[in-house]
Amino acid sequence: MQPFRLRPITLLVCAVCLNAACSGGEKREAGSAPAPSSGVVIRITGSDTMVNLVQAWAENYKKKRPDISVQVAGGGSGVGIAGLIDGILDLAASSREMEPSEIERATQKHGGVKPKEYAVALDALSVYVHKDNPIDAIAMDDLAEIYGDKGKIDKWSQLGVKVPGCASDTIVRVGRQNSSGTYVYFREAVLGRQREYKLGSIDQSGSKDVVALVGRTPCAIGYSGMAYATPEVKTLELAKQKGQPPVAPSSQSALDKSYPLARALYLYSPGEPKPHVKEFLDWVLSPEGQKIVTDIGFVPLHGS
Amino acid sequence: MRRRLARWVSRSFEPLIEWTIRLCGWSAIFFVFGILFFVFREAAPALTGGLNLKEFFTSQNWRPDSTIQPQFGILALMAGTASVTLLAMAIAVPGGLGAAIFVSEYCAPRTREGLKIVIEFLAAIPSVVWGFVGAMVLNPVIIKATGAPIGINILNGGIILALMSVPIIMSVGEDALRAVPDTYREAAVALGASRWQIVYKVLLPAAKNGLLAAVLLGVGRAVGETMAVLMATGHAVQIPHSLLDPVRTLTATIAAELGETVEGGLHYRVLFVIGSLLMIMTLAVNLTADLIVKGIRGRQDA
Numbered sequence: 001m002q003p004f005r006l007r008p009i010t011l012l013v014c015a016v017c018l019n020a021a022c023s024g025g026e027k028r029e030a031g032s033a034p035a036p037s038s039g040v041v042i043r044i045t046g047s048d049t050m051v052n053l054v055q056a057w058a059e060n061y062k063k064k065r066p067d068i069s070v071q072v073a074g075g076g077s078g079v080g081i082a083g084l085i086d087g088i089l090d091l092a093a094s095s096r097e098m099e100p101s102e103i104e105r106a107t108q109k110h111g112g113v114k115p116k117e118y119a120v121a122l123d124a125l126s127v128y129v130h131k132d133n134p135i136d137a138i139a140m141d142d143l144a145e146i147y148g149d150k151g152k153i154d155k156w157s158q159l160g161v162k163v164p165g166c167a168s169d170t171i172v173r174v175g176r177q178n179s180s181g182t183y184v185y186f187r188e189a190v191l192g193r194q195r196e197y198k199l200g201s202i203d204q205s206g207s208k209d210v211v212a213l214v215g216r217t218p219c220a221i222g223y224s225g226m227a228y229a230t231p232e233v234k235t236l237e238l239a240k241q242k243g244q245p246p247v248a249p250s251s252q253s254a255l256d257k258s259y260p261l262a263r264a265l266y267l268y269s270p271g272e273p274k275p276h277v278k279e280f281l282d283w284v285l286s287p288e289g290q291k292i293v294t295d296i297g298f299v300p301l302h303g304s
Numbered sequence: 305m306r307r308r309l310a311r312w313v314s315r316s317f318e319p320l321i322e323w324t325i326r327l328c329g330w331s332a333i334f335f336v337f338g339i340l341f342f343v344f345r346e347a348a349p350a351l352t353g354g355l356n357l358k359e360f361f362t363s364q365n366w367r368p369d370s371t372i373q374p375q376f377g378i379l380a381l382m383a384g385t386a387s388v389t390l391l392a393m394a395i396a397v398p399g400g401l402g403a404a405i406f407v408s409e410y411c412a413p414r415t416r417e418g419l420k421i422v423i424e425f426l427a428a429i430p431s432v433v434w435g436f437v438g439a440m441v442l443n444p445v446i447i448k449a450t451g452a453p454i455g456i457n458i459l460n461g462g463i464i465l466a467l468m469s470v471p472i473i474m475s476v477g478e479d480a481l482r483a484v485p486d487t488y489r490e491a492a493v494a495l496g497a498s499r500w501q502i503v504y505k506v507l508l509p510a511a512k513n514g515l516l517a518a519v520l521l522g523v524g525r526a527v528g529e530t531m532a533v534l535m536a537t538g539h540a541v542q543i544p545h546s547l548l549d550p551v552r553t554l555t556a557t558i559a560a561e562l563g564e565t566v567e568g569g570l571h572y573r574v575l576f577v578i579g580s581l582l583m584i585m586t587l588a589v590n591l592t593a594d595l596i597v598k599g600i601r602g603r604q605d606a
Contacts, residue, residue, distance in 0.1 A: 078369065078564030085566050099371060105566065170453040177539065178369050179564030196367055199380070200542035202454065202550055205560060216444060219453040 040276055045073040046080020046093035047181050049207045049225040050265050053121065053296045054093050057284055060292055064283070068276055074206070077181025084270055085109055090277050092268040095123065095181035095225070096188075106270065113271035120284050122299035124226045124249030125186065125261035128211055128233040130218045135161045137237040137246035140190060140260050146171055146221065147186075149196040156219070165218035173201035174210050174222035182207065186223050189261055223261075226254075227297030251299040265298065340583065347580045350573030360577070366541045366552075368561065368571045376574045383543045384551030388533060389526045391462030391547065392469060396526075397519050399466065400473025404518070405503055407474065408481040420475070427471035431532040438464040438536025452548035454538060459547045461537035465529055469522035476521055480514020481507055513596045520593035524586045530555040554578050 044054055051074035058070035080092035085106045098106075098115065106115045127143065129135060135156075142159060145151040153159065155169045163169075175197070176183040187197060204210045207224045214222040215232025226249050229235055237246035238260050253259035273281060283289050290300035351357070355376060363377025403423060407416050442463060443455030450459075484507050492502045508515070530553075538550025539560065558575050565572035 075563050082564055082566045101371075166453065167451045168453045172454045177560050178367075179561060184371075194372060196370060196372065199365065199367075200540050200550075202456070203539045203541075203552075203560070213456075217447070217454050 040068045042068060042070045042090045042277055042280055043073075043088070044070060044080075044091045044093055044267070045075060045083050045089050047077040047095040047265065048074045048176075048205070049077075049095040049123065049180075049182050049227075050093045050121075052227065053265070053293065053298060056292050056296055057289060060288075061280060061283060065279075068280070070280065076177070076179030076205075077184070078179035081106075081268070084115060084268055087270060090269070090274070091281075094266045094268060095263070096185040097266065098268060110270055116269045116272065118267045118269070118281055118285070119264040119301065120267050120281075121265045121290075121293045122251075122254045122301060123263055123265055124251075124254040124259045124299065125182065125189075125223060125263055126226045126229065126249045127236045127238065127261075128214045128222050128224060128229070129236060130163070130165070130214060130220060131232055131234050132164050132218055133161065133234060134163070135159060135236065136234075137239060139239040139242040139244075139246075141242055143190050143238075144192075144195070147173060147175070147197055147201070148191045149198050151198055163218055168219065170219055172217055172220040173198070174213050174217075174220050175201040175203050176207070176210060176223075177203040177205055182223065182225065185263055186261070189263070225298070229297075251294075251303065254299045255303050264301075343576055343579050343583060347573060347576035350570060350577050354570045355574055355577065360574075364541070364543055366557070368574065369564070374570070376570075378554065378578060380541050380543050381552055381554045381557055381578075384537065385527060385553040385555070387458050387544050387551060388461040388465060388537060388553060389523060391458055392465035392526045393519070393523060395462060395466035396469040396473055396522055400470045400518065400522060401477050401515060403470065403474040404477030404481060404515075405507075408478045409499070409503055409507065420478075423471050423474055426467060427475075429468075431468065431529060432535070434464050434468055434532040435535030438532060442536070446548075450548060454550060456536055456538040457548050457550045458537065458544055461533045461551070461553075462547075464532050464536045465526045468529060468532065469525050472525055473518045473522040476518035477511075477515050480511040480518060483514060484510045513599050517593040517597045520589050520596070524589040524593070527589070528555060528582065528586050530559050534559055554582055558582075 044058075047054075051072065054070075055072045058072050061068065061070055077092075077094035077096055080089065080094055081098060081102055083089040084092035085102065087109060092115075098117070103115060107113065127138065133156075138159070142153060145153040154171055156163050156166065156171055157169055175186075178184075183203075187195075191197070202213065202220075204213060204222075207228050210222040210224040211228045211230055211233055214220040215230060226235075235249060237248045239246040240260050247253050247259045249259050249261070254262040267281065267284070269277060269281075285301070290302070293300045360376055360378060361382075362379055363375065364380040364383075365375040365377045366381060367373075367375040403419075407419055407423075411419065438460050439456055442460045446452055446455035446457070446460055452459075488506050488510055489502055492506045497505065533553050534556035537553060537556070539552045539556060540550040541552050542549065544551050558578055561571070562575050565575060
């Protein structure tokens, strides 16, 4: 009988402990956000292309202003813009411009205040193939035929190359999933506003994942930010049209726009930024903040 | 003294504990209905306005955030889920049932315990780790072995899902086989049946309801699995023509896209419609499995 009688007590003790542990945890969690920085937090969410860059800004800003904590999350530009509209962010990072419909929704949601756009860096969106692929350059028209709906190119031989390790000759299209600003930008820049992507591309959730998968797949072609190049992949030169000289992605070609996929990277504020957010943005645009852009592998707004 | 204290504590707290435990039991029902209610409530506005159900089920164009014309066709996604699940079951059902038969009928007791621990350990591996194995380990192996242009595809996802379902099929299947009374086995031995004849002619027919339930639970697991298939199947919207084509499943679509949707928007609602569809499917599968298991119990009691 003895052990049976003790059992409910054990249970009770467990329950009390658990309860204490839970409530203790809650208290700590509630206290942790404001405590170390006396309540000053800048929340930035969005572009996966920019997540390394924004993270580097956050880390360096902490050295300068230890009282302000910058919290960075990725997920894609679409995730950032959705968060901006829902009003849960201080800044949304986006690798594309906001759509007019999104601006309208944000304005509506925030009592008529328009979101404010800050271009913070430049990127030459790069097209990658496997390092063994003999192709060196591609024209934008061909890219559109590879990625676009009803596009005619699906074999490497149609581009005049034979890829070692790719017996099937199929072009494997690697892309980003549709929350990505890069996905949207690439469609508009390569396919035009009126053309959809061909379905059946391998949609990856991160900029790094695209390059990693292309590096492991001889048949693949993919697009991602210029800062994500690795030794496993080859970066293609792009020609604006067939017959024109191809241009390699570089800080020079991104600045003078001779590279066809040169784009700006943005931070959006839901309205006029609060003073401490504004101070952060000013620092990002200062020479000190722009130097970090170069370090990460993107192009600073006014050249390096 | 200690005993008296113990008796006092148990007498005054026992009703409280009893009620707490009772609440725990009922809360399961509360949660199931709560979740159902929430998912259906979020999905309902899409059904009454904005979503063309015919297009939803018959079109393979999934372009939910197109600036030209959003399209919500889940035919390709359903084909993705179906193809990966079918392949997984084609591998896991023979594998899982074979393991169940071996463990319950052929093994020495000590081997049985060891094997069960190892196979059930498979069930404890987090699904994101399985996805990682699919994307990193199986991908190059499949490219090398089959010459496929890409290794994250139906075959990859099917193998991973099969490995994830085998432990469930095996442990439920083994329970079903062991529930067959020993008198059946003894009678068969008395008639001069070999071991295989016992399994094939006596045990499998006798345990068939339980084995079917095991298979259905495996199917439920495979249909609902998300993270592993997101990583291993390639996440490509298309109707597959071969085992080596990448596909995208219903679950992976929700996981990948819910974060970008604006709360209350059509895309958000449609993802909840897909969620409701998945819940109805898995509930139906689990309910069938449950009823079948009840069926055996009822007959054995009689």
